[in-house]
Amino acid sequence: MTIETTTPGFRTTLAALRLREWPIGPGQATRVLAQFDAEDYHFVVDDRADVHVSSKDGRLYLGYFPEGRPGTDGEGWKIAVTGTADVPGWAASFEPETPAELIAAFVAAVISTSRPAAPYRTTAATMTR
Template sequence: MHLTLLPAPTRHVPTTAPHPDLVHMEGDRWIKGAGTPYPVLDLLVADGWSIVLDHRADVHAGSPDGRAYVGYLPESPHTRLGDLWHITVEGTADRPGWEQVFGAAVPAEVVAGFVAALLTARDRPDEF
């Protein structure tokens, strides 16, 4: 067998974001940095989650059924390790639970997209 290496195809890299919601309000720059937690918290409040602000100013959110948790932990010792967002879903006898962590460099809008997908997937009949 003989392999021939060919040059990689040229890719067009877009100069603007593919969707207006993905750009910062100031112009063409992509969103970056942690930003504010409100894009995530607004989704959770609208879905009936309980929100608690603790003595360190960390924000904890619990789903109405108590099986899912979203933590925004800017003052937690975990943040010193780079873990700003903690998202967990408790498992059942049939399905394992899981956890997803996002660091301080991940924009809150990206975390909000993840949470929105989680809230949508929750409604699937074969899930949770």
């Protein structure tokens, strides 16, 4: 059995590969955290230097765990919105190495789609919205 060594194998050019640079590495957490202001959100930095942010109504939570969240398998970011009596909430988790610019875009989308709740009105019979 002979092997033909003069026949070229797979060949391409760098232009044909359309090489791109993709966001990798954790980046700067301040890109995410700077979207929250003290007027609308509570901030806590714990003894591990993990950062916890919650909305004043307590329904939005963001946790940043640079060394990984204790008790999890590599959770670096946790974002959760508490549901209502009628609609369940949701949560999303990301690894510590997820680029902060991607987390910032996700958080910006969550914040931009929130809106003030209608005020409660008390009537003689019930409390309505």
